[in-house]
Amino acid sequence: MSHHDHGHDAHEHKLPFWQKYIFSVDHKVIGIQYGITALLFLFFGFCLMMLMRWQLAFPGQPLPWPWLANLFSEKQMMSGIMLPEFYNQLGAMHGTIMIFLGVVPLAVGAFGNYVVPLQVGAPDMAFPKLNAASYWAYFWGGVIMLLSFFIPEGGAAQSGWTSYPPLSNIAQDGQTWWLFGMVLLITSSLLGSINIIVTIVQLRADGLTFFRLPFFVWAQLVTSFLLLLAFPPLEAAGILQLMDRLLDTSFFMPTGLVVSGEVSKLAGGGNPLLWQHLFWFLAHPEVYVLILPAMGIVAEIMAVNTRKPIYGYKTMIYSIIFLGFMSFIVWAHHMFLTGMSTKMSSFFQITTMIISIPSVVILTALILTLWGGSIRYNTPMLFAIAFLPMFAIGGLTGLPLGLTAADIHLHDTYYVIGHFHYVVAPGTIFALFAGIYHWFPKVTGRKMSEVLGKIHFFFSFIFINGVFMPMFSLGLAGVSRRLWDQTQYAHAVPTQPLNVVISYSAWLLALAQIPFILNFFGSIFFGKKVNNNPWDATTLEWAAPSPPGHGNFETAPSVYRGPYEYSVPGQTQDFSPQHLQGGK
Amino acid sequence: MSAEIRFIAKPHPVTGVTNSKLGMWCFLSSEIMLFGALFSTFILLRAGSPAWPHGYDLLNVPLATVNTLILIASSITMVMGWAELAGKNLKAFKKYLAATIVLGCAFLALKGFEYGMKFEHHIYPSKNNFYGIYFTITGLHVLHLVCGVVVNLYFLFPGSKMWEKDPEQFLGRIEAAGLYWHFVDLVWLFVFPTLYLL
Ligand code: HEM
Numbered sequence A: 001m002s003h004h005d006h007g008h009d010a011h012e013h014k015l016p017f018w019q020k021y022i023f024s025v026d027h028k029v030i031g032i033q034y035g036i037t038a039l040l041f042l043f044f045g046f047c048l049m050m051l052m053r054w055q056l057a058f059p060g061q062p063l064p065w066p067w068l069a070n071l072f073s074e075k076q077m078m079s080g081i082m083l084p085e086f087y088n089q090l091g092a093m094h095g096t097i098m099i100f101l102g103v104v105p106l107a108v109g110a111f112g113n114y115v116v117p118l119q120v121g122a123p124d125m126a127f128p129k130l131n132a133a134s135y136w137a138y139f140w141g142g143v144i145m146l147l148s149f150f151i152p153e154g155g156a157a158q159s160g161w162t163s164y165p166p167l168s169n170i171a172q173d174g175q176t177w178w179l180f181g182m183v184l185l186i187t188s189s190l191l192g193s194i195n196i197i198v199t200i201v202q203l204r205a206d207g208l209t210f211f212r213l214p215f216f217v218w219a220q221l222v223t224s225f226l227l228l229l230a231f232p233p234l235e236a237a238g239i240l241q242l243m244d245r246l247l248d249t250s251f252f253m254p255t256g257l258v259v260s261g262e263v264s265k266l267a268g269g270g271n272p273l274l275w276q277h278l279f280w281f282l283a284h285p286e287v288y289v290l291i292l293p294a295m296g297i298v299a300e301i302m303a304v305n306t307r308k309p310i311y312g313y314k315t316m317i318y319s320i321i322f323l324g325f326m327s328f329i330v331w332a333h334h335m336f337l338t339g340m341s342t343k344m345s346s347f348f349q350i351t352t353m354i355i356s357i358p359s360v361v362i363l364t365a366l367i368l369t370l371w372g373g374s375i376r377y378n379t380p381m382l383f384a385i386a387f388l389p390m391f392a393i394g395g396l397t398g399l400p401l402g403l404t405a406a407d408i409h410l411h412d413t414y415y416v417i418g419h420f421h422y423v424v425a426p427g428t429i430f431a432l433f434a435g436i437y438h439w440f441p442k443v444t445g446r447k448m449s450e451v452l453g454k455i456h457f458f459f460s461f462i463f464i465n466g467v468f469m470p471m472f473s474l475g476l477a478g479v480s481r482r483l484w485d486q487t488q489y490a491h492a493v494p495t496q497p498l499n500v501v502i503s504y505s506a507w508l509l510a511l512a513q514i515p516f517i518l519n520f521f522g523s524i525f526f527g528k529k530v531n532n533n534p535w536d537a538t539t540l541e542w543a544a545p546s547p548p549g550h551g552n553f554e555t556a557p558s559v560y561r562g563p564y565e566y567s568v569p570g571q572t573q574d575f576s577p578q579h580l581q582g583g584k
Numbered sequence B: 001m002s003a004e005i006r007f008i009a010k011p012h013p014v015t016g017v018t019n020s021k022l023g024m025w026c027f028l029s030s031e032i033m034l035f036g037a038l039f040s041t042f043i044l045l046r047a048g049s050p051a052w053p054h055g056y057d058l059l060n061v062p063l064a065t066v067n068t069l070i071l072i073a074s075s076i077t078m079v080m081g082w083a084e085l086a087g088k089n090l091k092a093f094k095k096y097l098a099a100t101i102v103l104g105c106a107f108l109a110l111k112g113f114e115y116g117m118k119f120e121h122h123i124y125p126s127k128n129n130f131y132g133i134y135f136t137i138t139g140l141h142v143l144h145l146v147c148g149v150v151v152n153l154y155f156l157f158p159g160s161k162m163w164e165k166d167p168e169q170f171l172g173r174i175e176a177a178g179l180y181w182h183f184v185d186l187v188w189l190f191v192f193p194t195l196y197l198l
């Protein structure tokens, strides 16, 4: 493979700027568009949360900076004091934005789009135009969500990312915007997942059998099936809620509901729990959509940086497939307290315990991958290693939630918030950072700074634990989630100081992202130039030029071996790229 | 260096399908989940209701029976069109495709008439949950059929130019469009008994 000039640039016909970078159908450009949009949304969602953290740490006190308070209307802040309605908007939109506009688009839209075709040796996605359509549906879905903050009557949605009726049915217009936004996001996921599945199944390079695929590709394949099959029920639920809101049907409205002292005039006969079932039928698989790509990224980085194959490659693949199947039959563990029969709750308790087995298998395999490796502690590897204990904390704290007896105490408390944030924030988001540091050289041809990267890592690691660890204590002390001011409850007064710890950690966590932002933009222009395969890795994306030109590979690659042949005895180098013939 | 995307026109030697056919199967599986969720909603609401009406008391069964026959006929013409195209007879294909479109529009017209009758009697989705789910499911089905008609119109006129350039890929597209059309029919074959006959 040539390490010198990238001859492809010369062959490319000149496209006008807007066609090359804005309305492109090239999977790499779309991947970058997804990545940048998703990072901006993550930042925005983080800002919403930082505002909430002021109110939670110092309930009822005005914001310390007048210029900040002046940004908000008097329907949002009263002389700098956050109104409860606005707090609810921030909470609902924080959750929605982080999950549907931040993490999933980054994990699947950006990494899936950019890396999967390269790793399977394809020139592009199977359906490039659908791919672009998927990005634009996501983009406009996001715009609708953002604009909803400016609705004069009631602002953005206030009913949580879960949007439980009947509250969401009678909420103001923001909820309708939320539903339209979600329909676009669901469409986007649908197009994206079909594309990824077809690309993986059909466009693998010659010799690249299913059991030679990198684990990351497997993770994306299973994730895409989850998106494909779990999102439509939420779409159905969204349509039903739109019918309820716009055409006055009563799918989720029970008979004789009293709202603000008045009996509802609707026909009634509906069932609020119906929404919960449809919602969680999506949203449990959705949490695996959040975690599986992260596991895939971590596996890739571990193999490269331990210089040995990942432990139990096939076991991990079987586990992830099993995880995918099981994730469709555990959803009601979010609903143990809705009065379901003990038979039902026993069923979902058992399936929940079963689904934690493959998660533990994957985690154990990743830990054993470290065993006896000659580990390179670079920035991507630090984030990947940190993923392991963080995901372990998140997963293990899930077990008590899955046991009905313990969940009676823990349901809808800060303990649940702690649980899922450990899996998604220091878990998935750390893995996504690892992925950014790892694949940055492929995308730009330059490496990110190790010094800034390590500063980013260590401070993020400390402060993120400062944010989420105290939440377990809050939850065990009985503090409910979604409270505007917990000191209004006597039992929650003693734990209020923990909120101050959490808030300072959160704000410091924001400062800890400054080295990342500097590093990210600085390295695009000033980073150290690298060759096509700076990490001495084996998988196909490193056989392409950095950055790959249109069509990706100079000649269509063929594959001769498995994905992780590191330190093979008798070889001259400690890595044997998949596309090179010869040797054992 | 830009290499071609493979298996657009020719099937993959191992999986035996083209990209668009696999993509269509994936799409239809998600559609099954969409309508599956709505049918589950129907079952749940019906099971939880003390007095759920019988569809045959409220809805126009003879009209819907005619519509069922129309849709089945349209599926047949769709297959015949594809078979003619596979036999390289573009003219006959176009005739069958046009017939499919006409049948599809006939269904929509009758359905519109049926909706109109209901609206005339001031029956809207908000009347009760039976009508709520009736309008939701049939409305979504109508939307799917409209999309099918638009796609077929496209292939009847501008889309058919592809036949000259790349007959194999065009045949593949018609097959995918056919899969979608049959799926929409199939949904109706579930809608008809569940809503009208139970
Ligand atoms: C590994 C084993 C896991 C188990 C046994 C488990 C169990 C549970 C249970 C029972 C609940 C409901 C708690 C309640 O509301 O009372 C829950 C909530 C949640 N879990 Fe997990 N979980 C696991 C892993 C994960 C993973 C990997 C993720 C995401 C990446 C995740 C994300 C969530 C989220 C987002 C919620 C809360 C949603 C909400 O109510 O807003 N969990 N978990």
Ligand SMILES: [Cu+2]
Pocket (backbone or CB within 6 Å): A283, A284, A287, A330, A331, A333, A334
């Ligand atoms: Cu769950």
